Amino acid sequence: MRKVAVIGVGNSKFGNRQDVNVTELAFEAVKPALEDAGLIPKDIEFVAVGSAGAGAWYEEALPAVIAAEYCGLTGAGLVRCEAACASGSAAVFTVYSAIASGQIDIGMALGLEKMREVDTLTVVELIGRAGYYLWEFHNFGMTFPAYYAMHATAHMAKYGTTEEDLALVAVKNHKYAALNPVAHFQKEITVDEALSSYPIAWPLKLYDCCPVTDGAAAVILASEEKVKELKIDTPVWIEGIGASSGTGNLSKRDSYVGLKSAVIAAQKAYKMAGVGPEDIEVATVHDCFTIAEILAYEDLGFCKKGEGPKLIREGQTEIGGKIPVNVDGGLKAKGHPIGATGCSMIYELTKQLREEAEKRQRQVPLKKYIALAHNVGGTGHYCYVTILRR
Amino acid sequence: MEVGFPTIKSRKLTIVNHIPISKTLKFWEGLKEGKIYTTKCKKCGTIFFPPAGDCSKCYSSDMEWIELSNEAEIETFTHILVRPATFQHYEPYTVAIGRLKEGVKVLAWLTGAKLSEIKVGMKVKLVAKVTPEGEPTYEFQPI
Ligand SMILES: CC(C)(COP(=O)(O)OP(=O)(O)OC[C@H]1O[C@@H](n2cnc3c(N)ncnc32)[C@H](O)[C@@H]1OP(=O)(O)O)[C@@H](O)C(=O)NCCC(=O)NCCS
Ligand SMILES: [Zn+2]
Numbered sequence: 001m002r003k004v005a006v007i008g009v010g011n012s013k014f015g016n017r018q019d020v021n022v023t024e025l026a027f028e029a030v031k032p033a034l035e036d037a038g039l040i041p042k043d044i045e046f047v048a049v050g051s052a053g054a055g056a057w058y059e060e061a062l063p064a065v066i067a068a069e070y071c072g073l074t075g076a077g078l079v080r081c082e083a084a085c086a087s088g089s090a091a092v093f094t095v096y097s098a099i100a101s102g103q104i105d106i107g108m109a110l111g112l113e114k115m116r117e118v119d120t121l122t123v124v125e126l127i128g129r130a131g132y133y134l135w136e137f138h139n140f141g142m143t144f145p146a147y148y149a150m151h152a153t154a155h156m157a158k159y160g161t162t163e164e165d166l167a168l169v170a171v172k173n174h175k176y177a178a179l180n181p182v183a184h185f186q187k188e189i190t191v192d193e194a195l196s197s198y199p200i201a202w203p204l205k206l207y208d209c210c211p212v213t214d215g216a217a218a219v220i221l222a223s224e225e226k227v228k229e230l231k232i233d234t235p236v237w238i239e240g241i242g243a244s245s246g247t248g249n250l251s252k253r254d255s256y257v258g259l260k261s262a263v264i265a266a267q268k269a270y271k272m273a274g275v276g277p278e279d280i281e282v283a284t285v286h287d288c289f290t291i292a293e294i295l296a297y298e299d300l301g302f303c304k305k306g307e308g309p310k311l312i313r314e315g316q317t318e319i320g321g322k323i324p325v326n327v328d329g330g331l332k333a334k335g336h337p338i339g340a341t342g343c344s345m346i347y348e349l350t351k352q353l354r355e356e357a358e359k360r361q362r363q364v365p366l367k368k369y370i371a372l373a374h375n376v377g378g379t380g381h382y383c384y385v386t387i388l389r390r
Numbered sequence: 391m392e393v394g395f396p397t398i399k400s401r402k403l404t405i406v407n408h409i410p411i412s413k414t415l416k417f418w419e420g421l422k423e424g425k426i427y428t429t430k431c432k433k434c435g436t437i438f439f440p441p442a443g444d445c446s447k448c449y450s451s452d453m454e455w456i457e458l459s460n461e462a463e464i465e466t467f468t469h470i471l472v473r474p475a476t477f478q479h480y481e482p483y484t485v486a487i488g489r490l491k492e493g494v495k496v497l498a499w500l501t502g503a504k505l506s507e508i509k510v511g512m513k514v515k516l517v518a519k520v521t522p523e524g525e526p527t528y529e530f531q532p533i
């Protein structure tokens with residue numbers, strides 16, 4: 001397999017973006033990514049678009065086609081990837097594989113989601129249907145906050161995790177989002193505010209949830225030959241990618257105190273990259289709900305099973321701690337435009353590894369220059385773990 | 391939704407799917423008689439819930455129907471306040487996952503218990519019923 005590097009990244013402003021439609025939003029990510037790589041649209045041989053809500057929360061059924069048209073990418077090989085909230089990572093995986101195999105030399109993964117064209121309860125419905133509609137939604141009206149709430153309940157019962165522990169995750173991620181110009185939320189919150197926010201799916205409250213966000217992010221990948229030919233000064237190499245999956249029926253899972261698909265995806269990625277959790281210096285993890293960040297610490301091996309709450313209590317996942325996590329604000333506060341999130345994680349880690357994080361207080365000090373992205377689709381229905389190194 | 395930016399409304403489309411249930415008909419019919427049936431693979435013995443017409447373990451399609459015991463133990467639960475658009479006419483509801491004696495697990499509403507009284511490990515019973523709208527379903531109830 002050939003080596004593959006990230007050579008250009010772009011991220012639109014995340015938020016309630018009723019000022020733009022889905023293609024205009026894509027342009028806000030594609031343009032800076034091309035500029036960053038020093039390329040023009042016709043250099044891109046293949047485009048994989050990660051998007052989950054096509055024809056549902058936004059009106060267009062073929063977002064890859066219209067986004068490519070609007071951005072002048074028509075003619076490139078094209079596909080839309082769906083892996084729920086990990087669709088962006090699935091797009092990265094697809095382009096990575098095409099380059100590693102020798103099929104192409106330069107490709108783009110474009111994560112794209114326009115969620116705010118319908119009301120919140122319709123979004124709650126559409127995401128709730130994305131488990132196993134027939135067995136868990138039709139009669140029982142499961143929602144995504146509820147799926148993660150079930151994990152919180154189980155983790156609390158087994159390990160004594162508290163609502164305060166969850167609130168600490170929200171406080172940390174809001175703190176960093178307030179320093180991130182692309183983040184949906186730009187304000188800090190307190191533990192008390194988090195604990196007194198209104199209940200969504202017990203024990204999860206408003207501040208335990210990611211918001212409904214519009215956003216796009218683009219990642220341009222290239223082969224080692226192209227990196228040399230284009231004289232890219234700071235390529236960020238994809239050292240490992242692992243993917244796994246879990247059942248649609250939550251009732252068929254062995255346990256609710258972790259996500260097995262994340263454990264397996266991480267093992268595969270670590271093995272491929274030849275590194276372990278102790279080598280990771282900065283991580284973006286899938287904190288769609290605060291409990292999910294705690295599960296991620298454990299599933300990725302940043303701590304032992306059941307010790308995730310201790311990590312957040314001790315501040316070990318802040319800058320200056322053992323392993324800074326989600327210093328871009330995470331899904332919780334940067335926002336979670338479903339299909340864009342995976343690409344936005346790579347955007348953030350590329351900036352971090354190049355020591356270009358805006359603003360400077362968000363830059364993690366690095367020695368080994370190794371970073372990890374953990375992107376979960378659904379409640380562990382899909383999982384992708386990607387390890388990057390400068 | 392935030393107003394303030396000009397938008398165009400898409401055409402309104404109502405979608406209703408007709409989901410085939412031929413292979414699991416006995417399950418849906420059983421609920422109306424107060425019974426919870428599921429399938430067991432005759433070849434490898436695996437019990438499935440939800441019921442399945444085909445075995446994902448050994449790939450046989452030779453299944454038999456068995457009636458499930460009603461005793462379950464709660465593995466986890468939540469109480470849903472922010473409800474999906476099509477569940478607005480319900481009061482907030484509790485959903486639990488319970489493990490049955492047979493080893494399979496079921497996700498269903500847990501009714502008739504106060505949230506503060508529900509605990510992981512609590513024993514409950516699984517009951518088949520028909521909703522006021524005439525839809526067959528099943529739920530957990532305290533013993
Ligand atoms: C939790 C949720 C239901 C809240 O929706 P809502 O109550 O309709 O929220 P609104 O958009 O009406 O916002 C109400 C206020 O809360 C704030 N807010 C909304 N969601 C928020 C969140 N997740 N965190 C913090 N504040 C939030 C808004 O900024 C707004 O504040 P304002 O009145 O000062 O402007 C919704 O954000 C949600 O469903 N999130 C989860 C999305 C999801 O499941 N994603 C997939 C995960 S895998
Ligand atoms: Zn079998």
